[in-house]
Amino acid sequence: MARENSSFIPLFLLFLSLFLCFFPYNCCCSNNNGVDQIKGMFVFGSSLVDNGNNNFILDNSAKANYFPYGIDFPFGPTGRFTNGKNVIDLLCERLMLPFIPRFADPLTRGSKIIHGVNFASAASGILDSTGLIAGNVITLNEQMRNFEEVTLPELEAQLGCKSAQSLPQYLFVVGTGGNDYSFNYFLNPNGNTSLEAFTANLTLTLSQKIKRLYSLGGRTFIVISINPIGCSPMIKINKPTQSGCVEEMNRAAQLFNRQLMSFVDSSKQEMPFSTLVFVNSYQILNDILQNPSSQGFEEASRPCCEVPSLSEGGNGVLCKRGGQACENRRNHVYFDGLHPSEAVNIQIATKAFLSPLKTEVYPINIKQLANIV
Template identity: 65%
Template sequence: MFVFGSSLVDNGNNNFLQDSMAKADYLPYGIDFPLGPSGRFTNGKNVIDLLGDQLKLPSYIPAFNNPSTKGSRIVHGVNFASGASGILDDTGSLVGRVISLNQQIRNFEEVTLPDLEVQLGCSSRESLPHYLFVVGSGGNDYSFNYFISNTNVSLEAFTANLTTKLSLHLKKLYSLGGRKFVVMSMNPIGCSPMAKAMRPKREGCIQAQNRAAHVFNTYLKSMVDVIKPQMPASNIVFVNSYKIIRDIIKNPTSKGFKDTSNGCCDVSIEKGGNGILCIRGGKTCGNRSIHVFFDGLHPTEAVNIWIAAKAYASNLKSEVYPFNLKQLSII
C-alpha cells in the first residue's frame, strides 16, 4: 500500500520537518498507540493502520521521511502523507513546511520506485498493479486555503479546479504503474470542534463548511466514473468517510459514542494551544472511545475503526463506491 495525503493519513512524515508546526510526535497523541506518540494525528491507530490490519499487511507502513525507510523496509509499501498539506501546492504554508501532494508523488517516483525495483528484482510495471494506492487529501485546501483567503472564486469553480488537479495526480500514478486506487472523501469539516469554536453560540455543524465538503465529495465520486475509462485496467474506489462520520454524529449512542462535539484533548488558545492540535503534554479525556474527535479537527481511533471497517467490507454504495476494498484487493 502506498499512501498520499494529509494529516488524516500521515503516520509520521512531519516529524522530520524541522520548520513545521503541524506535528503530532508528542503526548497526548499516540496515548493509545502501541508505539506511543509517532506522528499520527489521533490517540491510537489512524485509518491507514486499520486498513492495513483489515488487508493483513505484515506491519505498519513506514513513513517516507524516516531515514530508515529504504531497502527491504519499503517492500510492503510507503506512506508519503504530510499533515496540513493539500492538493494545491500553497495549502498549508501558514504552518511552515509541509509536503504537498505534488511533492509526495515526486518522492514516490524519484526515490521509492527505483529502490523498489531493486528490492523486488522486477520492473515497477510488473509489481505496482499488486499495490493499493490510497489518496486522502482535500480538506486542508478548504479549511486552510479557500475559507481563509480573499478569493473571489466560487466554491464550484474552486472545487472543479481541485478535483481536476487530483485526477491528474491519479493519472500520474497510473502512468507509473498503479492500477488499484482508493480515494478518501473529505470529512464533515463543519462538525469539527475547530469549526464550531468559530461560532460558539450556534448549535450544530457549520453548514457552509459541510456544504464545501459535500460539493467536493460529489465531484470526487463522479470523477471515479469519469476517469476510469481513461485509465484502462484500473479500478478506483471512493470511500465516503463524510457519510460514515455524519451517521455517527447523527446517531451516536447506537454506535457506542456519546460526545460528538468536543475534542478529547486540550487545544485551548488560552493555555497556549492553537485551537486545532493538542497542547503538548496537556490533559485528555478518560474514555477516548466515546468521543468522535480527539483534537480540534481529527477523529479518534474509535471513529477510524468505523471508517476502515466500512471501507473494507460495506456493501452500501453510499459508503463505498463502486465496491469495497475487500473486493478491490482480490481483483
C-alpha cells in the same frame, strides 16, 4: 533414445521451477492487470493518513509526536493525529500488511519499502499554497515526486523488475482535500473565485495526480472523501458563539466528494484495467454525528484532549502538548479539534473494507477490491 529425451523434459521443467522459486526477485512481479494479492500500500495525503512525516521537518507546527497523541497506540506518540491507530493502520491490519513506514524517516530504505511507503504530510492539501499556515509541509506535488524519483527506482531494485510489473499488486491510497477548504479557501478569501470553480480546480488537479500514478504502473486506487469539516470541534473552539455546524463548509465538502465520485466512474474509460474505490468517510462520520448514541458514542462535539484556542495561544486543532485526555476515549467522536478518535477510525476502516452499501464505499468495498476470500 527418444524415450530418454522425453523423460529429460519433465525433469528440466521441474528444476527450472525450483530455480525460479528459490530466487524470489524473479517471482515477485506479476504481468497481469488484476490484483492477485496485495503486496503493499503507497499513501498520499494530509493528517488523516499521515503517520509522522512531519516529525522530520524542522519549520513545521503540524506535528503529533507528543502526548496525549498516541496514548492508545502500541508505540506511543509517532505523529499519528489520533489517540491510537489511524485508518491506514486499520486497513493494513485487514489486509494483513505491516504498518507502512514513513518516507521522511531516513531508515525507510532498502527492504523496508517492500510493503509500501507513507508519503502523507499533515496540513498539506491538493494545492501547493495549502499548508503555508503550518510552515513547511510536504505538498502533494512533492509527495508524488518522492514516490516517482526516490522510492520507485529503489523498489524496482529491491524487487528485480520494472514498476509496470510490480505496481498492480500495490494499493495507492489518496486522502486529501479538506485542508484546501479549511486552511485555504475559507481562511483566505479567494476574490472572485466561486466555490464551484475552486472545487473544479481541486478535483481536476487531484485526478491528474492519480492519472500520473496510473502512468507509472499503478492500477488499484482508494480515494477517501473529505469529512464534514463544518462540524469539527475547531469551529466551536475558535468561535465560541458558533452554534451547530457551518453548513457552507459542509456544502463545500459534499461538492468535492460528488466530483471525486464522478471521477471514479469516468476513470473506467480514462484508465483502462484500473480499479478505483471511493471511501465515503463523510457519510460514515456524518451518520455518527447525527445519532452518536446509536453507534456507541456519547460526545460528538467536544474533543477528547485539551485543545487551546487561537485566543489561548493554540490553533483550535491540536492537543495541548502534555495536556490531559479524556478517560473514556472510545465514546468520543473527535480526539482533537479536527481529527477523529481511533474508535471512529475503526468504524471508517471497517465499513470501507466490508460495507455492502454504495453510499459508504463505491463501487465495491476494499475486501472485494483486494480479492480476499
